[in-house]
Amino acid sequence: MRLDGKVAIITGAASGMGAATAELFAREGARVVVADLLETEGAEIVSKIASADGVARFQGLDVTDESNWDAVVANAVSEFGKVDILVNNAGVSGSHPDILNTDTWDEQMNVNAKGVFLGMRAVIPPMQKSGGGSIVNISSISGFVGQKFVHMGYNAAKGAVRLATKAAAVQFARENIRVNSVHPGIMPAMRTSKMTADPEVRAKMIRAVPAGREGKVEEVANANLFLASDESSYVTGIEVPVDGGFLAQ
Ligand SMILES: NC(=O)c1ccc[n+]([C@@H]2O[C@H](COP(=O)([O-])OP(=O)(O)OC[C@H]3O[C@@H](n4cnc5c(N)ncnc54)[C@H](O)[C@@H]3O)[C@@H](O)[C@H]2O)c1
Structure with a gap:
C-alpha cells in the first residue's frame, strides 16, 4: 500500500475531491482525519471508509479558525502519534454573480488563502518534530488565469496558494517537509x-477543455496520492494541473 503507516489530515473531506482523496488514502493504508464543517456528510465518509476496512475519524474544522486548527492537529497527534500528510482542500466557490462584491473578496481570501496558510502553520511544527511530511495545497486553474464567470478574489486566493506553496517548499525542504500544489480544472460543480x-x-x-470533458474527482485524488506518498520524495514546490490540457493552450 502506498501510504502504509501514514497519518493524513484532509480538509473539506466531507464532499467532492476531499472525500475522494480521503477514501483513496484510506484504501492505500493511511489513517485519515476527515476534517470539515459538515458533520453529517463527514460522518458518512468515515463510515464508508470503515466499511471498506479503512481507518478514519471525523473532525469538525473551520479552516479560518486558528484555534480550531491547533485542536485538530493536537487530536491527530494524540490519537495517531503524528501527522505525515496534510491536504489543504477545503474551499468555497468564486462563481459569484456580483463579480465586484467586496464581501466575496474577503470570504475568498479568508477561506481559500488564509485557511491554507493556517493549515501549514499548524502541521509544520509536528512534522518538524517527527522528521518530515508532505503538504498538498489545492489551488485551481484559477491560480494561473482569469475566467469570465469567477470573482477575481477566487483567482487571487488560488494564486496566493500557488505561491505560498513555493515559499513553504523552499523554507522547509531541509527538514524533509515537501509542499506542492494541485490545480484542478473543470470539475463537478462545488457545493x-x-x-x-x-x-x-x-x-x-x-x-474550452482540450480533453472535451470535465474531470473526475478520483483523477484529482490520484494526483494528491502521488504527491502525498514517498514516491514523490524529491518533488517539492511544483504545480500539478489536473485539467484535461486546459492550461496547455
Ligand atoms: N469543483 C471545481 O470545479 C474546482 C476546480 C478547481 C479547484 N477546486 C478546488 O478544489 C477544492 C475542493 O472543491 P470541491 O469541488 O470538492 O468542492 P465541494 O464544495 O464539493 O467541497 C468543499 C468542501 O470544503 C468544505 N469547506 C468549505 N469551507 C470550509 C471551512 N471554512 N472550513 C472547513 N471546511 C470547509 C465544505 O464543507 C465542503 O465539504 C476547493 O479548494 C476548490 O476551490 C474546485
Whole structure:
C-alpha cells in the first residue's frame, strides 16, 4: 500500500475531491482525519471508509479558525502519534454573480488563502518534530488565469496558494517537509458554485477543455496520492494541473 503507516489530515473531506482523496488514502493504508464543517456528510465518509476496512475519524474544522486548527492537529497527534500528510482542500466557490462584491473578496481570501496558510502553520511544527511530511495545497486553474464567470478574489486566493506553496517548499525542504500544489480544472460543480453550476455555462466551459470533458474527482485524488506518498520524495514546490490540457493552450 502506498501510504502504509501514514497519518493524513484532509480538509473539506466531507464532499467532492476531499472525500475522494480521503477514501483513496484510506484504501492505500493511511489513517485519515476527515476534517470539515459538515458533520453529517463527514460522518458518512468515515463510515464508508470503515466499511471498506479503512481507518478514519471525523473532525469538525473551520479552516479560518486558528484555534480550531491547533485542536485538530493536537487530536491527530494524540490519537495517531503524528501527522505525515496534510491536504489543504477545503474551499468555497468564486462563481459569484456580483463579480465586484467586496464581501466575496474577503470570504475568498479568508477561506481559500488564509485557511491554507493556517493549515501549514499548524502541521509544520509536528512534522518538524517527527522528521518530515508532505503538504498538498489545492489551488485551481484559477491560480494561473482569469475566467469570465469567477470573482477575481477566487483567482487571487488560488494564486496566493500557488505561491505560498513555493515559499513553504523552499523554507522547509531541509527538514524533509515537501509542499506542492494541485490545480484542478473543470470539475463537478462545488457545493457553493452559482454561475458555474448553470448547465449552459458549464457546457461553454467544457468546450474550452482540450480533453472535451470535465474531470473526475478520483483523477484529482490520484494526483494528491502521488504527491502525498514517498514516491514523490524529491518533488517539492511544483504545480500539478489536473485539467484535461486546459492550461496547455
Ligand atoms: N469543483 C471545481 O470545479 C474546482 C476546480 C478547481 C479547484 N477546486 C478546488 O478544489 C477544492 C475542493 O472543491 P470541491 O469541488 O470538492 O468542492 P465541494 O464544495 O464539493 O467541497 C468543499 C468542501 O470544503 C468544505 N469547506 C468549505 N469551507 C470550509 C471551512 N471554512 N472550513 C472547513 N471546511 C470547509 C465544505 O464543507 C465542503 O465539504 C476547493 O479548494 C476548490 O476551490 C474546485
